[in-house]
Amino acid sequence: MYFRLNPECYFIQGAKRGAIFDLIEGEAYTLSSYETDLIALCEKNNPVDNDEKIFRELKRCRLGNFYSKAPFLPKLRVGSPYKDVPLNNPPEFYRAFIEINNSCNRDCWFCGYFGTKRSSGCIGCNKWKDGGELLPLERWMTLIDELRDLECRDLFITGGDLTLVWDKTLRLLDYADTKFKNIYLIMHKQSMSKRILKDVSSKAKLIIQTENLDDPPIGDIILWTVGSKGPERKSGSTLNENVVIDFTIEDASHLAKDLPIMSKIIDAHMYPFLNNMKYHPCLGHTLTICYNGNVTPCPMIRNHILGNVRDTFLYTIFEEGMDEVNKYWNLTLDKLEKCTDCEFRYACNDCRALEENLTGRLDGKKLCRYDPKEGK
Amino acid sequence: MLEFKTKTGNTYAWDDELGLFIPFPPIMRAVAKEMLSSTVPTKAEVIERLIKNFGEDDVSFYYDWLKKWKKIQPHNHDLNNYHKVSPSEAKFFLLRHGIQQLILNVTEDCNFRCKYCAFSDYYEYRRSYSKKYMSFSTAKTAIDMYFSLLEESRRYNPLRKEPAVGFYGGEPLLNFDLIKKCVDYIEREYHRFKVRYNVTTNGSLLDKDKAGWLMQHNFSIGVSIDGPEEVHDRNRIYANGNGTFKDVIKNIRPIIDVGYKNIKSLAVYDWKSDIFKIDEFFKRNDIPAIGIAAAVSSSGGGKYYSQFSEKDKEDFLRRIDAARDYYYRSIKNQGKRERSFFELLFGLGIQVTLFGPVAVSPYPLIAPCTSTCIPGRKLFVDVDGNFHACEKIPETMPFGNLTEGFNYERISNMLNDYFGYMDRCHCCGVKRACNSCFATFAEDKGFVASSEICKEIEAMKAEQFAEAFEFAEMNPEFVEFKNDLIR
Numbered sequence: 001m002y003f004r005l006n007p008e009c010y011f012i013q014g015a016k017r018g019a020i021f022d023l024i025e026g027e028a029y030t031l032s033s034y035e036t037d038l039i040a041l042c043e044k045n046n047p048v049d050n051d052e053k054i055f056r057e058l059k060r061c062r063l064g065n066f067y068s069k070a071p072f073l074p075k076l077r078v079g080s081p082y083k084d085v086p087l088n089n090p091p092e093f094y095r096a097f098i099e100i101n102n103s104c105n106r107d108c109w110f111c112g113y114f115g116t117k118r119s120s121g122c123i124g125c126n127k128w129k130d131g132g133e134l135l136p137l138e139r140w141m142t143l144i145d146e147l148r149d150l151e152c153r154d155l156f157i158t159g160g161d162l163t164l165v166w167d168k169t170l171r172l173l174d175y176a177d178t179k180f181k182n183i184y185l186i187m188h189k190q191s192m193s194k195r196i197l198k199d200v201s202s203k204a205k206l207i208i209q210t211e212n213l214d215d216p217p218i219g220d221i222i223l224w225t226v227g228s229k230g231p232e233r234k235s236g237s238t239l240n241e242n243v244v245i246d247f248t249i250e251d252a253s254h255l256a257k258d259l260p261i262m263s264k265i266i267d268a269h270m271y272p273f274l275n276n277m278k279y280h281p282c283l284g285h286t287l288t289i290c291y292n293g294n295v296t297p298c299p300m301i302r303n304h305i306l307g308n309v310r311d312t313f314l315y316t317i318f319e320e321g322m323d324e325v326n327k328y329w330n331l332t333l334d335k336l337e338k339c340t341d342c343e344f345r346y347a348c349n350d351c352r353a354l355e356e357n358l359t360g361r362l363d364g365k366k367l368c369r370y371d372p373k374e375g376k
Numbered sequence: 377m378l379e380f381k382t383k384t385g386n387t388y389a390w391d392d393e394l395g396l397f398i399p400f401p402p403i404m405r406a407v408a409k410e411m412l413s414s415t416v417p418t419k420a421e422v423i424e425r426l427i428k429n430f431g432e433d434d435v436s437f438y439y440d441w442l443k444k445w446k447k448i449q450p451h452n453h454d455l456n457n458y459h460k461v462s463p464s465e466a467k468f469f470l471l472r473h474g475i476q477q478l479i480l481n482v483t484e485d486c487n488f489r490c491k492y493c494a495f496s497d498y499y500e501y502r503r504s505y506s507k508k509y510m511s512f513s514t515a516k517t518a519i520d521m522y523f524s525l526l527e528e529s530r531r532y533n534p535l536r537k538e539p540a541v542g543f544y545g546g547e548p549l550l551n552f553d554l555i556k557k558c559v560d561y562i563e564r565e566y567h568r569f570k571v572r573y574n575v576t577t578n579g580s581l582l583d584k585d586k587a588g589w590l591m592q593h594n595f596s597i598g599v600s601i602d603g604p605e606e607v608h609d610r611n612r613i614y615a616n617g618n619g620t621f622k623d624v625i626k627n628i629r630p631i632i633d634v635g636y637k638n639i640k641s642l643a644v645y646d647w648k649s650d651i652f653k654i655d656e657f658f659k660r661n662d663i664p665a666i667g668i669a670a671a672v673s674s675s676g677g678g679k680y681y682s683q684f685s686e687k688d689k690e691d692f693l694r695r696i697d698a699a700r701d702y703y704y705r706s707i708k709n710q711g712k713r714e715r716s717f718f719e720l721l722f723g724l725g726i727q728v729t730l731f732g733p734v735a736v737s738p739y740p741l742i743a744p745c746t747s748t749c750i751p752g753r754k755l756f757v758d759v760d761g762n763f764h765a766c767e768k769i770p771e772t773m774p775f776g777n778l779t780e781g782f783n784y785e786r787i788s789n790m791l792n793d794y795f796g797y798m799d800r801c802h803c804c805g806v807k808r809a810c811n812s813c814f815a816t817f818a819e820d821k822g823f824v825a826s827s828e829i830c831k832e833i834e835a836m837k838a839e840q841f842a843e844a845f846e847f848a849e850m851n852p853e854f855v856e857f858k859n860d861l862i863r
Contacts (some may be wrong), residue, residue, distance in 0.1 A: 005440065007398060008448075024444050045852060062440045067399070071382040074397050076448075090472050090533035149532045151472065153721070261619060319534035372644035 001050045003042045005064040008076045011039050016345030016375035020063055021347055023076055028347055029063070033375065034360050036343075045070040048260070078274050085137065091318045091325070094153045094285040097299045100140055100172060102291040106188065110211065110226045110248055114302065117249040117357050122299040123224050124209045125186050125248065127160050130302060132292030135310060137168050141175050143289060148179040150231035157204070158186040158299070160291070163196065173203045186224075196237040213245075231317035249354070266348040276346040280331040283352055287317070287325070297328035300353030304328070304362075328352070331363070338365040342372035378805035379405065380838040381760045390841055394450050395808045397730075397841075403430045407438040458744060460792045463784035469742050470752040470782070471525075471532040475542040478522040479756045479767065481556065482516055482551040484508045487815040488578050488620060490600075492644060492672040493612045494768070495546075498680040501770045501820045509551050510759040515558050517778045518631075518757040523566050525755075525782070540572045544767055549581040559593055570781065574598065576642065578612070579624035587631050597639040599628055599664060603654035610648065625663075632662055640667025651699050655717040658825040669720040674767075683822035707851055722847075729809075729844040743791075745798055746826075748814050751775040751787045761789075765790075768815035773822075790814075793823065799828035806837040 005011055008024045018036035021031040024085055031039060035054045042048050048055060050066055060065045104127045110116045112126030135143075147155065155176060162169045162185065169185070176183055183367055189210035200206055207222045223243045267273065272281065279285060288299045293310035295317050296302060306324055307317045318325060333339035333350060342348070351367070358366045370376070377389035379400055389400035406429070410422045417425070419439045426435045461469075484495075484506040494502050519541070526539055541562065543555050555575070562571055574596040582590075582599070590597055601624060602608040611621030631639055641664045645651060658666040672680050681689075703718040743752060751765040758764060758771060763780035775790060776783040797817060801807040804826075811834065817823040 004399075007396065008445070024447050029398070059437060062437065062444060065399075065437060065441075069386050070844050070849060071386045071388075071399055072852060073399060074848075076396055088476055088533070088536045088538065091535055144521060145533060148469075149533075150534075258511045315534035319530065319537075322535060 002067045002070050003048045003055045004073050009063045011043050012343045014372045015341035019343040021268040023273055026269040028268045049180055063135050092285050093150050096147050096152045097156040099158050099291040101165045104161040112264040118244045118246055123161050125188050134291050135293050140172055143178050151263050153181040155180045156184045163191040177203055273346050279329055281350055283328045336363050336365050380842040382842055384849055392805050392808050394448055403434050404438045461788045463788045466788045467784045470528040474752045475525050477754045479542040479544050479578045481544050482510045482548045482554050483546040485550050486546040489615045492680055499678050504773050504776045508759040512557050514761045538572055539571050543572045544576055547574055547578050549577050579627050582627040591636050598642045601641040602643050604657045639664045642668045644670050647688045651695055658717045666717050669717050726844040726847050729840050745801040746810045746812045750784055751790055765814050769818045797823040798826045800830045805834050
């Protein structure tokens, strides 16, 4: 008798333990060392003892089944391995952040300006002291055309405080309209007004930065709420589907001890999971165009500059430096020393900006207390 | 679901909606059938209906699994509401993904009269031989237009750094001076690009000087060689009827002797071919490694196979079965795969069957069915400067020319026209595993409906799937290296 996991169930082996990921339901199942060894054998079509409890349990969970003859079960996949050969294919550039200004009259304690370490600072508004002049409006407009031609799908427009350049923001919003699948506008709660809501309503999804955890949800608007203490609040956890909790890190060692492991498992659904086998879960497919024209892998990674588009086309970043871009895009968790032996590596969240900030290394890892070698 | 069964008794199905294979034992078929009934039954009802023939635990398992399987959300085109491709969509697609290769048909003339040639009398919808030669002026304009398109497309696809330029015929070496002029021109004017050159030749004119020049420019040389002398000379002959093998081999020997690797044999076979002799022949070190193994085509109004008897066909199929068994055994014994005629005939087919089809697509596809190229993905320029989707479709269907460039309206019309003729695809269980393309359905003045051509496609595909799965069941290590399933 043989036992095989269903095509939609991926078995990932860690140093000590393994896990099964159901890519349709998005569920993860952890295995003991003994169970891991058994599943590794059966996934290689070795005959099994059908009295083993684990197999019956997996069948009960609809994750696999018994076969009387050794079957061949190709796994569920997205696209075709043949078509993955990158012969003259365009870059898979799907998400862009554009910082269309860098001024703000506020001095929020959690702003990037002060170097605050935040779990999801990229989605909030920030101002920076990178130097350099703002790109002019005309250049932002041509950049929007360039992003469309590169088939970028999600556009995040951010600042600074966008209300200080509201006419410019609206012109760019109008110009970008219909060119992207999703447009997000990132604002501070204190900048909100009925006029702004009306101006933006049909053109973009609003992401509102706030620090008041008691702010009630407003329609479809996403509230990006910063809390001052991480461990009590789970990273990325949602109180409501439109309320996201961001947290700051004052003491990384304290946080690392208390960070709940499973809260880091973000998505075991097929598209993100299979994507994470080839791309970094966050940096993959993403670039940021800073206010001064610098192009960086992420809004929070300011010191890795891939180029500047003030006087050159955006596509030259890929044309001349795809290897450099891939250094970030292809930084799968397989390549991080601590994660490479972890069975959760394709379903786990990871913020390189924050980890680099905490460890001083682009491939460092501090924000995880799970030890894959111990399986604990 | 298209079901198939391997010799071991395992049953599987191809889920065409998702582009995925799934194990499909009889109990699953029974459960799926119940779940498809007009009033969707509850699990309890399905169990009650099937309990006589199957265990309750298994019925329950497959009911839940099928429900789960149906949750996969593909982003396919709805063929019933086919969204017509607009000229601007076609243009955007081609600037992103197209213009992969420029192929210059430098002459329609040939010094061979191969019996199966696409330009022979067997092929109703293809052009005939002629004495037409492409001029340098035409070639230069085509080259300029191609590189101008590449320049325009940089902002859409900045990674297209290695464009390809191919020289085709007739016998392209009959117009060798033009090839040299073209390459010199490209190297002078477009040195920013790392161009990959290729030529498809019958080998008879590949003398020392020409070979030296092609090697110097790192040409990928495809030489048509069908096998050993008696196999090759059965079909590949001069206009006077004499065999061509000796002349071809004499020319390619020096290329092999200097260790040039960028040369491949392109072999064609038919129902009379002795495929075992061919396989042995291409294992020789003094013959270019096999690059392509193709059966004589029956598309394009091809009547080539009308000359053969039913017995010829049956004998050939017997040889194919024996060759497949031999190949499988040798795989087991050798423990590794080597590039051989049989590897291309059987091994490659298995890989394409298992991994070729596009699986669940995260984004809508421009082509909802079949594997057709979008005209302009390749740019085939005929001797008069007209643009064609490829060398295999009738010349009556150009999508542009050197005066007007790419005619995106015509391209979108061709696509929409083509998919309009794909009337069989609505109910086809293998439309996403289909290898057909424009060339399959193209006639003199347009396309023929897929319902006319694809009558047995599902049965044929089920057979291919079964064959591929049988191989994979026996040799998982030869298949899974591509899939890298267990990490």
